[in-house]
Amino acid sequence: MPARSLAAAAEDPIALYAPRLFRAFGWYLRWFFWRNFHAVRIARDGCLPVTTDRPLIIYANHPSWWDPALFMLLASTIVHDRRGFGPMEAEALGRYKLFRRLGVYGIDTATRQGAARFMDTSLRILAQPGTALWITSEGRFTDGRVRPTRLRPGLAHLARRVPDAVIVPLAIEYTFWNERKPEALLRFGSPIEAEAGRSRDIAAWNALLEQRLTETMDGLANSAISRDPSRFQRLLSGRAGVGGVYDVGRRLAALAHFRHAQLAHEPGRETRR
Template sequence: MRLRQHDPLTERSPVLVLLFGWYLRWYFHRRFHAVSVSRAGLPQVPNDRKLIIYSNHPSWWDPALFILVAAKLLPERASYGPMEAHQLQRYGLLRRMGVFGINPTSARGAADFLKVGRHVLEDPRRALWITAEGQFVDPRQRPVILRPGIAHLARHVPDVVFLPLAIEYAFWNESRPEALIRFGSPIEIAPRRDVTDTMAVLGAGLSATMDALARESMTRDPALFQPLVRGVAGVGGIYDMWRRIRAWASGQTFDAAHAPGSAQVPPPGQVTPYAPSPPTPRLAPHLGGQHR
């Protein structure tokens, strides 16, 4: 398939993706208390299946989080994703990360998105990451409304698996926020299914995943999550310097965490296999089931 303009397959640089992934580990370490994935785990999608990971869009951080999570959890797949063309002009380096520009408000832009999406997914060793709401939306807002492009893509890409991804940025007990993610149950869409019905199914899958993540986030319990990146605890500056001196003077071990023990998140490790909860009537319960 030939593209009129930029071809993300030729512009993406695996070397730069690797280097940028290491930079993002450091950057998220400095900006967040932790980047963590729910212990529900990562669904085991076979490597010979085409994969679209679609998420809510709560923050400016989301594209960078995609790149970080892809590097940590899906290194065997080359990842790509769309961004509004005028925004991509400001962050041109992202083209080298597999990001391609789209114009979601025009018919030509929608056609280009379908063409590039199909082009990327010709090889199942690639994954397409999409912020499916298309604009910044508070993660508590319901109903979850998706842009129709993802449903049109489902009609034109056979044998594709859709994987919901919920994202939330929460302040718990530290001065820096938590970046929390949770994957939902894989969803399969029958070829040529009605676009409106497809949007309802995908929206329900993402909404259920977001609700599950919100329940976990509200507990403020780090044991429910596995950290991908651990950040910095404490307030810093003069306040933490004084606390450190007091701990030293009293012979105690200094804990920078605001709440004692809150920094003791479980050590980073391999994400556990996925054990899905009972599926809702509109979700495919497993990859071996019928198309819904």
């Protein structure tokens, strides 16, 4: 094989994708989020991505380092019927080389060549049946309260090239409620038909994507402010309690009285309606 072909194969996320490794990493992420979060929750008033044979693009705000891991957790649970792929800054991907085997591909957004690679690679992925593209479309870490929401135009350009795609906005927040560990909160917005963007110029299409993501983020913020778990579906339960010696003492005390140790700050709150 020519050297150029070998180099291309080494960078091709479709060729590099390892399904068994991704499944194993998905189980690792379940443990990882259990260890670091009180819960991962999905807003009940949102719209979960529907199962469809059409190309699927899920685009989100970008509040934290956790976002790519959260994408992979979602791809291994609620969107497990599709192979998930997503772009990452090439410099950052260099620090997490395992991600190359998990559907992540590097891009350089500061150059025309990088923008062209994003477009070419994303189009090839979406042309494959049973795939989904996950994108942090703000392109940089941004607090979820910043308004107006600003997206890079690459998503709008991509959507116009895939008119049969379904595009789903996803809002993400990480916040503390009543436990020591934080909550990871999510809300999926109403799907957008890419066909609707064909009659718009790029600026108008990008404005529509920004508007729909902002609406999804505002809806999540309203639910997050309520601090009411009943407004969310629990995707994953994490750890409760203070931790360390204090929780060991409470477990031993409960065991001595033949009862279950209640480590949560507000036992029973999860089941209230």
